[in-house]
Amino acid sequence: MEGTMCSCRQLLLEVYDKMNCDDFRILTFLAKDRVNRKRRKENENILDFFDLLERKAIIKCGPEEIDLWFLKQAFLLIGRNDLVSTLVRVGRGSCKQPEEGLFVNIRRKLLYQVGEETGQEELQNLKAYLSSKVGVGKRTLDLIQDVWDCLDVLEERLSDSEMFPLLKTVYAGDKNLSGLLDDFIKGIAIVGATGGQTDKAPVQEVGEHVQAQTHALGTQVEDRTGSEEATFDPTPSGGSTMTADGALSGFSATTLPSRLGAYDKGKNAGICIIFNNEIFANTNTHPTRNGTNKDRDLLEYSFKLFGFDVRVYNNTTCQEISYILGEIQQIDHKDNGALVVCTLSHGNLNVVSGACGQDLLINSMTSLFRADNCPSLAGKPKFFIFQACQGKDTQDVWHQTNAPVMAESDTNLFPNSPMAEVMTEVPHLHQLNLAPAEADFLIAHSTMPGYVSFRNDKGSFFVQSLVKHLKAHSPREDVISILVEVNRDVSQTIGQTSGGQIAAQIPEPKVRLTKKFYLFPVETEV
Structure with missing residues (x-):
């Protein structure tokens, strides 16, 4: 010791x-x-x-x-x-739940978000409000050196019911931050899911039935199938066939369109990491994710088909995920064409849950492989796949296309749950592609920010659809085009809550690629 x-x-x-x-x-x-x-x-x-x-x-x-x-x-x-x-x-590897109070709570994280969004103009506005609205004297104002000093003074002088509306007024021009503040003011424990509702019942997936994971304050919700069957069929659709060595017949890399250019496929396809979290430390806040092993197996099979070195990790804690990715970051990827990281877990806006029940920032996972942090992957595609909720609201539909199906979700947000306080910042889409180090990422979320993602005992509709379309259309189509196919497929599947409410889901790819990204079946048996 x-x-x-x-x-x-x-x-x-x-x-x-x-x-x-x-x-x-x-x-x-x-x-x-x-x-x-x-x-x-x-x-x-x-x-x-x-x-x-x-x-x-x-x-x-x-x-x-x-x-x-x-x-x-x-x-x-x-x-x-x-x-x-x-x-x-x-x-490393401990799954012990730390004391709830030792974590940064949602209120403190929101104030940190305010600080991070504050430039010189906002700082001057804050100081002006301190003088005119709060009555802070010149001597105290002169001692304020940065936004953190400003927030310290606000917390000393005002109650939350006074401070947060004032902050909302100061940051009224920042739509994302204003929404965060508004949600907090309304008492909604979903930082970033502006206007989110609090007591949604679980959505049921189309054509698939599972025993609902109930909770005293509501159950969880997840993906749906498309109009085409979402389960994986080893035979590609559209009449394409697989040769005995696993290569798609009739396609050739030499015939690919090249107006934008294509990423080099590399000497080796690359590494594919699969984090598959089925069982969690606290099943009251994080129910067992039935069907996730089906997703894991299909992803493993599929990316082996495309020549990747696939490494599967089951029921990993936040610490283990960070450690494993840190180890992958240190590898020399010079001969690899790409990196793929698949995460199947519960989640919320900008976070995924470890098996320990705590949350890990998605940005902390992806940023390890920025060009400046992992030079051997610079200029190469980094493909991150997240099958997890990004909130707890359900998407509405404007018309019904299919018979609704039972499902459960991968959100970890129950009102008044301790886990509901492990929240993070809102994504800022306008910041994408601003720095060259952030280029060459493709981040495929199973659902939009603020919303649930559906799954049942056959797996998630997003992963099932993704695997089906990757196998059927690669390398005839690039991955972005395939993800649009997946969007269409999943969006045509309609879910229904236990109370009869119709709900829908559409995935959301975030594209920072600078070339077309293709996957090529290998010429050896998997």
Whole structure:
């Protein structure tokens, strides 16, 4: 145990060496609910602050127990994945549920989001409101150096019922942030799902029946099948056939359209990671995901067909997912054509759930493979597939096309559930493609932000449809065109809640590719 404790202390020293002043300032802000303002001002040294967190049992680094969950979550939130990777080296794989209070709650995360969205113009507006609306004097205003100081003063002077409406007024021009603030003001525990409803019953998938996972405050919901059968048929549709070695007959790479150019398929297809979470630590908040193993097996079969080195991980915690992806990041991908990461789990807006029951930022997964973080994958397609809910609302339909089917969902949001507080920021689509390091990503979500994604005991309609169309149309069509086919397929499947409400689902691909991306069946048996 002494060796483990020393290792823990050493890692905290490594983290200290890598942190900058901004990281420290934000960390103290995120810990504010547990450490009062006066004590934070007195502890300007990062190591002293770590000691203070340990004395208050916010983190533990002793011989009997090591618990760095708070720091890991905070560093994930601020995008310091390198610090998370450092901390993961201690206690990796534990699925123990940490104390709820040790996590950054939804209120603190929302204020952090406000801080992150604040530029110089917004900061001046905030200070003007502090002067005119809150009555803060010039001496105090002169001491405000950044937005975090501003938020400190607001929290000291105003109640939440006063502060959040004021913030909404200041940020009225920011549609995403204004929606977040409005939801919080309304008491909706879905950060980012603007106007989301709170007590939706589970949707049932078309033509498929499962025993509903009920909960005292509502059940979960997931995907649907399309008008075509969603289960995987090894024979491609449209008359295409497979040759004995697994290659599609009648297609050739030399005949592909090239107006935009195509990514090089590489000496090797690449690595495909599949995270398949079926069973969770707390089945009350995260019911068992029946049917997910069908999705896992089809994805594994399909990407092996396309020549990928497929690695499957079942029931992985957030720590394990971060560690595994960190290991993949360190691999030399120079001979690989692409990277594929499939995550099948419960989820919410911008997060997926680990088997431990906690949430992991999707951005923390994808950003590991930015061009500046993983140079050997620069200029190569990174294909992320997420079969998970992005909220708990159900999509409405304007007409009914098919008979509705029973299903359950992969959302983890139950009103008043502790898990409902593990939330993250809203996506900013206008920021995509702004930096070259962010290029060459294709992120395929099974549903739109704010909404549930459906699944039943035969698997999810999104994954089933995706596998079917990839196999039927590659390499005649590029992956983006195939995802549009999947959108059409899934959108034609109509779900129905136990109360008879009709609901629909449409997937959402996020495209940052700069060329056409094709998948090629290999010429060897799988």
